[in-house]
Amino acid sequence: MITALRRLFSSTVGKFIALAFVGLIGVLFALGDVTGNASFGGLGGANVAKVGDTEIGVGELRQKVQQAYDQARQQQPGLTRQAFVESGALDQLLDQLVNDAAVRQYARDIGFGVSKRLIDGQIADAFAGVSGTFDQKRYEAYLADNGVSEAQLRREVETLLLTQQLAAPIGNLPNVSPGLARPYAVLPLEQRRGQAVYIPSSTFAPAGDPGDAVLKTFLAQNAAKFTVPERRVLQYALFDRAAVPIPAVTDAEVAAAYKANAAQYTAAETRRIAQVIAPDQATANSIAAKVRGGTPLAAAAQSAGLSASTTGELTQSAYAATSSDAVAKAAFAAKRGDLVGPTQAGLGWIVARVESVTAKPARTLAQATPELRAELGKNKANEAIVDYYNKVQDAVNGGASIEEIAADRKLKVEETPALLPSGRAPGQPAFALAPELAPMIAQAFQGGAEGEAAIATLVENEKFAIVSVKSVIEAAPPPFAQIRGDLLAEWRFAEGQKVARAKARAIVKAVEGGKSFAEAIAAAGPNIGTVQTIGGRRGDLARSGQRVPPELALLFSMAANSVKTLEIPGNRGWMVISLAQVNRPDPKSVNDQIVASVARPLAGAMGSELVGQLIAEAKRRVGVTINKGLVEQLRKELTGNAPVNE
CATH class of the missing domain: 3.10.50.40 (Chitinase A; domain 3)
Structure with missing residues (x-):
């Protein structure tokens, strides 16, 4: 299966399926399914979607989100579930489940199938041991670690194989004709010219203070923006070679080593x-x-x-x-x-x-003793730190607390303030841990429940930390009084943003009504920014490797002689873009070599488009019904915005 997946990812169809089936292919079944009838709080066993004769339960979707969130936190320990869901993860994972079910059912309906023997072979390949044969223990460990049943895994493999059968013939286009590629080959040579005006929100921000009630409402509406990520209070105790008692090297041990290595000391x-x-x-x-x-x-x-x-x-x-x-x-x-x-x-x-x-010359015992004593001492030191570490690890595995381990080992327990994964303490800006303790912080944010001890290696074979999470402070906005000043500033920007948006829309309406761009700006009133000329050649936009400015990206996606608005993130204002000139060379003027260079990557893009259309048709054929109300209710519960009794 691993080989098949690698081949799939290297193809056009594979790239599309990796997006459409995130859990299925992108993480190799890591987002294991749960039963569609699993209950979740007040949502019970209701279904968020029905795809043909397949029902997708709210419990299944919620479990998918939780598993994906847990994986994302391994890369971004400070990521909150609210931010994760609001980034679009819930919708993406629901789409994945729907696409999965639709393609599987559509493939069966039109006569495609996968034999049990083929599925067995793919699983045997994926879980082959060192000898190359199927490793049952490795297979069972995977199922247990990921909470996936054998039936669920087999269904995932079946879906993958059916998707390959359906999508590969249309997704793996080797090339497109020169006639089809020629209009695209001219696009990098296209030149555009337009105008842009920036309307800053700060210009229209109110100067007054609306009072606590308004600011608290604004905080509730924008909680994610002011939320401090999860923080953890850590307890830790350090130990290194200096803390480990090392037995002295005896004369008898030196004599024994001399005798065991006599050949080294003879003439x-x-x-x-x-x-x-x-x-x-x-x-x-x-x-x-x-x-x-x-x-x-x-x-x-x-x-x-x-x-x-x-x-x-x-x-x-x-x-x-x-x-x-x-x-x-x-x-x-x-x-x-x-x-x-x-x-x-x-x-x-x-x-x-x-x-x-x-x-x-031969060396006597007395002559060899300093060298032997140093070597034996080094070996004893290595054995002592390993033995010490193993005993601490045994205590950790046995469930001992950090206080118990430290007391037994006569180590000093230190405590940090509430830390972010970066090691910064929002409540104590001046606090700073030594850089060498970074592995300890990473260990604590990836560890288990509160009170569970773990060992972090700070310097390989030299220095270690026993670390435990004393308490977890869930992600939440700081107290109102602490951030009132920031809230007031952001509220002013948000109010100014409303005015800037209204003026931007008024300019667009005026231009569409027949006024020139300059006349429309003048009619919008004072305090509008200066008009700037923007444009260039499409092929030069990303040539430097830097991010394309949003206004240029919009300019090159607009229809000729049109005008559009562009919101500046963070309530910092709006822009109005007017496209005045489009110069595109005649496709016939492009030489055949350029056309050929465009044809191959264009085949990949067209293959992806065809696969997308196939999945859309599969969903249309089998029928898809989404319970939008239930999805929104789940979204509120996952982000903590639902009423208690909802």
């Missing part, structure tokens, strides 16, 4: 030997004669079409292993500078010269 001799290996005795004799006549060994070997090499420092036994016992015996009987051979060996005839002789 020994090593030699460096230059040599050449000839294929036959005659060649070897010729080389040896030249060397004895004063020719360097390397030059003599080169004259015979061979090359000489020099060994490292070797003992006699080590040299014998690379040549032969006879060659080694002769080389170690000779003096420095002597030529040895030719002597026959397994690879041919060896001519050798002794380059250097190094005598290593």
Whole structure:
């Protein structure tokens, strides 16, 4: 299955399906289904959608959202569920479930099918062990870890295979005709010219204070904007090698190590030997004669079409292993500078010269003791920190609290203020943890429930932290009094934004009524920004790799001689864009090479479009009904905006 998924992702159809079936393909079944009749609070077992004869329960959708949110938090620990849902996740996951059910049912209706044997093969491939055969334990562990039943996983695999059968023939377009590609090839050469005016909200922001009641209502309506992400109060205790008692190295241990490694301390001799290996005795004799006549060994070997090499420092036994016992015996009987051979060996005839002789005297126990004591001490230190760590880990696994572990180990427990995943404390701006504690914070935000201890590695094999979440402060806006000043400023911008929007719409209406852009701006009243000319060539917009300005992106999506409004995020104002000129070269003027370069990527885009149309047709054929009221009720509950008894 993994191989199939990789092939699918590399194709046009795969890219589209990765968007349309986020949970199915994008995360390899990580968003496991739950039963459609699962209950959720006051929503009970109602269905949020019906796709043909398939019902999608509210519990199934909510579980999908929760699983996707948990995954997203691994990448963004400070992400709130409210922000996650409001970013469109709920709608996207509902679309995924609907598309999944529609494609599966449509494929069956028109005669496509997937055999049990094929599904078995895909699962066996995905859960193959090191030996390449199906690993039952790995399979069962996956199901348990992800809360997915075998039937649910098999349904997901079936959907994937049916989607491949349906979409691959139309999604994998190899190319498009030059005639179809030519109009698109001219687009990068298109030039546009227009005008833009910016209407800042600050110009029209009221100066007065509306009072607490209005600001509290504004806060309720914009809670997400002022919400501080989840914070956690941490308790931690540090330990490193300095905190670990290390047993002293005894004389008996030194003596035992000396005895166990006696060969290292006996007298020994090593030699460096230059040599050449000839294929036959005659060649070897010729080389040896030249060397004895004063020719360097390397030059003599080169004259015979061979090359000489020099060994490292070797003992006699080590040299014998690379040549032969006879060659080694002769080389170690000779003096420095002597030529040895030719002597026959397994690879041919060896001519050798002794380059250097190094005598290593024997070392007594007393002489070797400092070295042995240092090495044994280092080993004991490593064993001690590992043993200490393992015992702490055993205590953590056994459910001991951080206070219990610290008391047992005589460690100091520290406590942080309420922290964000970044390590910043919103309530204490001056607070700062040491940078080396960053792994501890990451561990705490990925860990389990309050009070559960864990170990974080700060410096590999050197320093560690026992960390526990003392308390979790859920994401919420700060107290009203604390942020009243920020609320007032944002309320003023929001009120000014309403005026700016009205003026932007008035300008558009005036232009559509026949006035020029300049006349419409003048009629909108004072305090409107200066008109600026904008435009350029389409192909140059993103050439620098930077983000395309929103006003230019809008300009290049407008119809000729049209006028549009553009909201500036953050209640900072509105823009009005007028497109006055579009210059597009004649498609016939584009050379064939440019057309060919456009045809292939255009085939990918068209393949994606066709797959999208296929999914839309599948939903139309089987019939889709969405319970919008129930979806909105679920949205409110997930974001915490629903009344208590709703």
